[in-house]
Amino acid sequence: MATVKFRLLTKSNNATVYCYFSLGRGKFYQRKTRETVNPEHWNAKKGAPKNITSANQKTLTDLENLKQKLTDIESFVLDHYKKRDETEIINAIWLDEIIQAYYSGGRRLQQLDYLDNYLDYYLTDVLPFRKNRGKEITESTVKKQRTIIAKIKEFLQSENRRLKVSDYDVKTSNRFEKFLESQGISKNTIGRYIKYPKTIISHAKTLDIEINNNLSEIKGYTTETPTIYITETELQQITKVIFLNPLDEATKDWLIIGFYTGQRASDLLQMNSKQLLTIDGDLFINLSQKKTKNPVLIPVHDEVKKILDKRNGNFPQKYSENIESAKTIFNNHLRSITKQANIDRLEWGKRWNDKTKRFDYANYPLYDIISSHVCRRSFATHNYAKIPTPIIMAVTGHKTEKEFLNYIGKDFNDLSKQMLEYWKTETKTEQPQQTTKTAN
Template identity: 40%
Template sequence: MLTISFSVASKNTNAKIYISISGGRGIRFRTSINETISNPNNLVKGAVRNTKKLSISKDEKETLDKLSVQLEKIKTFVSEDLKRFELTELTLESLKGSIKAFYNGGRHVVELDCLENYLNYYQKNLLPFRTYKNNPISERTKRKQITVIEKMKSFIKTLNKNIRVSDYGVIMGNEFVSYLRDVERLNDNTVGKYLKYSKTIVKDAVTIDIATHPTLDKIKGFTVETPTVILTTEELEKIIELNFINERWEITRDWFIVAVNVGQRGSDLFRMNNSMIITDSKGREYVDLTQQKVKVYAKIPLNNQVQKILKKYDGKFPPLYSSNLESNKTFFSKYLKEIAKRAGLNRLDFGLVYDDIEKMYVSGMYPIHKLLSSHIGRRQFASMHYGKIHTPVIMAVTGHKTEAEFLKYIGKGESELSDQMFDYWDIIEADKIKKLEMKKEA
């Protein structure tokens, strides 16, 4: 708990008043305020003396009473304002910033114009209340932004100078990109995502009257095409037909069968449970869920292969590896690589593999068992059914919003649509020929 008091350092007329705060070991800071007292003897024990006990003129009494009220206002403001910090975080600059804010109508404009200070303020006072489409942002999004804030603060330290909020524009954004690539060793898709978030975070400074850089809006996040790994029918069968003594490998194989037949991200796959299963009037079963990442509702048909897995586990999905979602994805990816290697999936393909020495993902040609992860289910599902089922039907399951986005996801170009047109024409022509032959025979 903080103790706040006032004092003077001079016995002269119109002495400058100082504010002091203390709160345990090492927490003792003192700075001047924009107030003076005509007679320093009237400030004792950290406060203005009670004027009722003083033999002074009416004007002097009125001046002292006003000063007493003002000091009480300062004390109340500073006490509340410094609650932004843990006691161990308090510094002389914290106290000075609080005093400046009091005389600036309560706004920390000068203090928060420092980018690092603003990032701390944003995380504590703005981020918890951010919304998207009139709804509070998810905890997942909050965690991502906190990660970006930490990366930005680390980046700022490398510049060895005071950086203002208004300094963060396109040029500094490019420097941040270089830092993320060269120092943090992040892949380009993560870098592009963090750059986009950095703009979002800094842009909110205008809500507390802090100027931003004229080029801030020109900062754009980016993505690069992720190598697409798709298994052939033969490769799928090799995994599906494996027999195991290792229980975790068997559970992984079963989750793999579910994954390639329901087409969901790992974050949704491992949330599935039998309470989500619904049955329609024809006795067909579906999983009913809202996709976590994009908040899109999906009604996912459960085919015979998934039904067999459910039956194997008494109407339930296979056991989870952990109660933690991210851990489930990690274990699944690890064991999937192992069983794919055991299945002999050694075909070389282009992809990204994490290098433990370089501490980053490195692109190259690798055996496909090294490239499999928890995301294989959604991509494999989309690729398996493309051209066999109408694309909008597949997209309703995978959650893709546009056909162009879907085609890019499975590694197909826009020209694929033109190729499909010829296929449809071939079907139409074949149907016409068949009908003519039937007429002739009749």
């Protein structure tokens, strides 16, 4: 038979009251409550506050309140024991959870009906173990979901009201979108952000937590992204400049390497001589892309070889071991060297506005808006229609041709035009067949 009693483990003033839960036959567990009492006012035999009359009114009131609290805790523990699930293991951990549930308004899973509690649970008990097609999700995906959860929490605080998981619907998502806009986040980023809550909240079904019926109606979106690139002529213009600042000179070399390897900055700026591989007398860069984990084998272009030869077989110096810091330094020096090289072609792009705290889209000189993305995009744009698209995609890491064409600002109409140009060229090069008639 299950019984609940209360004990003190010390005789010091303001002693903590412990809950003693017994199931008989040596099965007993003990955990502290949040209640305290003066041992002089405690009846150890009865396990309850003494019935005293000679004390000040506050003390008498406190003791009466304590009696009621302990009675409520006893009922709460016994009630949860009676209603326990068959799979529950009854031990000291279980008792501690029940006692904490008494003070917080319900057991942990019951509290997960509220979105803020569920998000905390998801961060600690779900996200570290999530898998996609049997494999652990990438660190970049984990980072994105943590960012989204932080944004949702900020949004909930801004609304100054508590939502349940089942409250998150299309209307809530629309309010979340407006909240993100107020933070100066670009539309393209917001389009990606608003679809993540659906993924996170959908998992609540596995915990038998109710979700909204129209959750699946929430859709992400993309907006037209500026496709900034530099031409081979512009690259040669930069190459001819000798920069006095060593970091500017290193940036020039990294730009050249990026132009001919097509890698993201996270892979480009971490290249090192250990990744160089010689196969049948030809030099390659062998790396695993950090974002996609795809292994790629990149042939070393002659312009890249010149840089390696100039640097005794080494790549330019690293800006920082921290890749985000390295990107920032690279971007700053990219703008510096392109401005010094007079690369001022106007290009549609975005520039951060400190006053409005958001990006402004307009035509700017290339040196104002160039960034590390230019390397991979220039490689793809420069080689498009010269090298078969699947070969370019194998280097850039794009999964689909549609994704690749969007990346370089092309569409399938461009493929049709490309075919037409190919036919025109083929017609011009064909030699007409001459037939000679023989007279009888």
